[in-house]
Amino acid sequence: MSKHLPPKDVPEDIRNVPLPDALSERYLAYALSTITSRSLPDARDGLKPVQRRVLFAMRLLKLDPASGYKKCARVVGDVIGKYHPHGDQSVYDALVRLAQDFAQRYPLVDGQGNFGNIDGDNAAAMRYTEARLTEISNVLLANLDDDTVDFRPNYDGENDEPVVLPSGLPNLLANGATGIAVGMATSIPPHNLPELCDALLHLIKHKNASIEKLVEYVQGPDFPTGGILVEPLSARIEAYKTGRGSFRHRAVWQQEELPRGMWQIVVTEVPYHVQKSRLVERIAELITDRKAPLLDDVRDESTEDVRLVLIPKNKTVDPAVLMESLFRTTDLETRFPLNLNVLDGGKLPKVMNLREALQAYLDHRHDVLERKSRYRQGKIEHRLEVLDGYLIAYLNLDELIEIIRREDEPKPAMIKRFKLSDVQAEAILNMRLRSLRKLEEMELRGEHKELSKELAGLKQLLASDELRWQAIAGEIQELKKQFGPKSALGKRRTRIGDAPVISEEAFEVLVEREPITVICSAKGWIRAIKGHVADDGTASFKEGDKGRFWLHAETTDKLLLFGTNGRAYTINCDKLPRGRGHGEPVRLMIDLGNDQDIVTLMKYQGERKFMVASSDGRGFVCPEIEMLAATRTGKQILNVQAPAEACVMTQVEGDTVAVIGDNRKLLLFPLSELPEMTKGRGITLQKYKDGGLADARTFTLKQGLSWIDSSGRTKTETDIKDYRGERAQAGRIVFRGFNKNNRFS
Known part of the structure; x- marks a missing residue:
């Protein structure tokens, strides 16, 4: 007999459901509850x-x-x-x-x-x-x-x-919001209320107003801690267009003169969400670790107002250079993200742009105005009905009193005799005797006249879309008047400015020049060790990893990294992790995806030219200076289309290009046929039926074609005239003795 027979009496409401389906259904319910009931703000009231x-x-x-x-x-x-x-x-x-x-x-x-x-x-x-x-x-x-x-x-x-x-004010953008839900997040910086009012008034008049026009009113975030917004206008517009982006926010500082020509820097406003005590600790750490050579000391003299005092090493230090170095290494400059992810109508999450967020608020106020007007209309109509009953009572006071005194149930009799409504009859029966005086009748007639006039206005308002928007515009103007730019609460605190342009040479004094050896593994773990050390095979790597790049450089140098995505990245050598450990993943320093790899890594010199090529056999020559990138996102050099990827970056030397494909066919053609470009997809180097480009290099034709074999020896072939041709040809099977991996090294 089986040991796993089902029970005889199984309740009818029990269903057999696969575990993955049950888990996904319940987790989805949990995620939706977190999104709608905890983490994301409502677009209407923020x-x-x-x-x-x-x-x-x-x-x-x-x-x-x-x-x-x-x-x-x-x-x-x-x-x-x-x-x-x-x-x-x-x-x-x-x-x-x-x-x-x-x-x-x-x-x-x-x-x-x-x-x-x-x-x-x-x-x-x-x-x-x-x-x-x-x-x-x-x-x-x-x-x-x-x-x-x-x-x-x-x-x-x-x-x-x-x-x-x-929500009588646009609180979503005025106060901003932050939150993390399941699978999504929101980050909205605060903005200036008078500026938002101006943008709303413009949007009421021009329903399809452009983001560029709205940004003329809403210049950018207005943080409660003040500071300076140094994000370019184009970047701000792009962020408000997509609802995603970030804003560079800097501290406010000034130079204070001291006796005998000395001076000090005083920071009076810090970026939003920056803890002042932690900021002071970070600056002190830089001084202790000798990573702020221009700075001698930092003091926190804050009371109710922020006052951080920075003491320079000597009076010859350039204050702008000192502050720029601190902006780069501390939270004196931060990036506040914009992710305008909100609940649209309180139901569905949606990433809105600036116009959609403002319009969502206006639509809510329109709905509020309609509902308020209809509610007021109902109240007035009810009151007018009662007032009409009161006036009938004044005109027939004696007869009403007689009916009330004579009848056991006076209410039906009153309704029948004077054609009153139930509401009017009940109101008359509840009247106080003091209300029967003549003066009260005159006041009721005056109230009836005023309410009738107000009712006519409400009906006119509810019948006209234009009048309703005029009323909303009036409310916004009153709001701006109450919290205007001249008031303490409405005055803009965060100034709009530009970051000063300071040459990179000015920062070289901030880095102590010393020799280092850069080591990068096959899996992209990078580190630097002190001195110029030869590769003796003793360097340690993580399990399953091995060495790939071994470079001699100095701390003032830059590294040039070329990825399979066709982007060039720049890494400052002084930012590399030091010591003899395994280092850190290079992907933490640059935006190189996990599905992308390093093509080459070298010390940047600035005067060379390189040939770059993709696996589909397209390429061109690019000057090294054009590969220098200013941000961690790098610079797009070679445009590649999946499944192709960048696979070659080699220095241009000589007069001839050598290209070999996965099919072991070799083609040589003049370097003059290859154009020099700063960015693009390139032109066809070699054609293939199957496979793609394996490797490419340039050389001097008279000296022959050289390559490095698997033993590390350099070999040269001079009998190569049969492999010469024109660019974009297929080539011929490579000569005997060439590397089996179809590569020149």
Whole structure:
């Protein structure tokens, strides 16, 4: 009898599901919950659920700016108990961030007590701190009771919470957001509110406004810590076009003169999200490790304002060069990423560009205005109905009193006699005797006239799309007036500037010149050891790896790396990991993909020319100086199309090109037939039926064709006239004795 028989009584609701399907279904549900309910902000109000719940709970506690403060523990308790059944620390952390003026461009919470500082110190415990809402929060929460947004039941169904706030200001871009979800993230820097208002007003008038035009209004991020934005305009426009990019953000510094011709540098503003204490520690480490030869000391003299004092080695040091060196090696300059990934309509994640983000806010405000107007219309119509009943009562007061005194059920009799509605009859029966005076009747008629006029205006507003957009534009103008560029809160803090251009030669004094040996393994692990060391075969590598490149250089030199993706990269020798360990992957220093490899690595000299070629047999000559790259992304030299890849980079010497294919066919043709270019796909060097290019080099025809055999010996063949031809021919089978791997070395 089998030991694995199924049980006799199997419940009908149990299904056999493959484990991978069950896991993927549940993990997808978890991922969607994280994306929509925790990590990504809503495009309409720019808030995550926990932030929205904190503000809503504070509103119910009547913590408006005019009232007193309440303990943060009380707020956190309400949020957890009613709306957000998660850990108290996560809720308190969200509340604290909303109150930090160095983290929020426009703080939504007014905190009293220790809410942390720019040094990275944590806030005091929630039992010690107090909080209330700010004026900005009031604008976000305004008209919440006027049916402007949908409400949903909370987690236990006992209370209701708003799905989104009315958001009287564009909080998504004004305060920004950061978050990491499952498989996606968001990073939105804060912006200047008056600039956003100008862009919104322009977008209302011109629905298809270009990003370039909008960037004239929204010049770039406006960080609460100030600083200088040194990102070029073209890069800013491109970032706002795609919703992805980054912004270079620098500290603000000035030179202070001291007695006897000495001076010092004072940093007064640091980049956003940089902990000042950690920044000071980093600068001190550079001084200790002698990696900041122009700097003698650093002091933190900050009080409420930032004041970092940098002491130079001597008064002959160039302040600009000193600061540029620190910008390169410390967080005095950072890159803040832009990833405008938000919940579109509160449902689906989407990476928006600047216009889409602004339009999403305008569409939300249009919906809020419509709902507010219809709600107000309903209230007015109800009130007018009651007022009409009151006026009927004044005109027939004696008869109404008689009916009420005579009838056991006066309400039906009143409705039948005076053709009243149920609402009017109920209102008349609930009237107080003091309301029967003559003056009250006159006031009711005046109220009826005013409400009728307002109702006509609302109906006109709801019937006209143009009038609604005019009303929204008026609200935005009022917002700009309230938080304008001349106000303390609205004034731009981050200046727009350009990084000074300083020649590379000026930085050579920052690097101590000494000889090194650069070692790079076959798998791309690179390191430098002190001195010029011969390759004696004793160097150690990781298991399964081996040596490939062994170069003698100096710390002031640059390395030129050419990848199979056709890009050239530049690496400063002083940035190489030192010591006799295994080093670091070169891919951490440059943007070389894991599916790409190194074609060659050499010391940069600047005056040579190289022939570059791809595996599909195309190539050209490129000057070495054109291969110098300024960023870790490198410079595209040889354009390759998959499955082809770059496979040759060899120095140009002589007058003839030698090309050999995987089919062992060799072709020689004049170097003059190969063009000199700075970038491109190149021209055909050799044609193939099967396979592609194996290797190529240049040489002097009269001296013969040389190659290095498997034993490391150099061999030369002079009888090569039969292999000469024109570029793009197929060539002939190579002579006997040539390397079996079809390579010249």
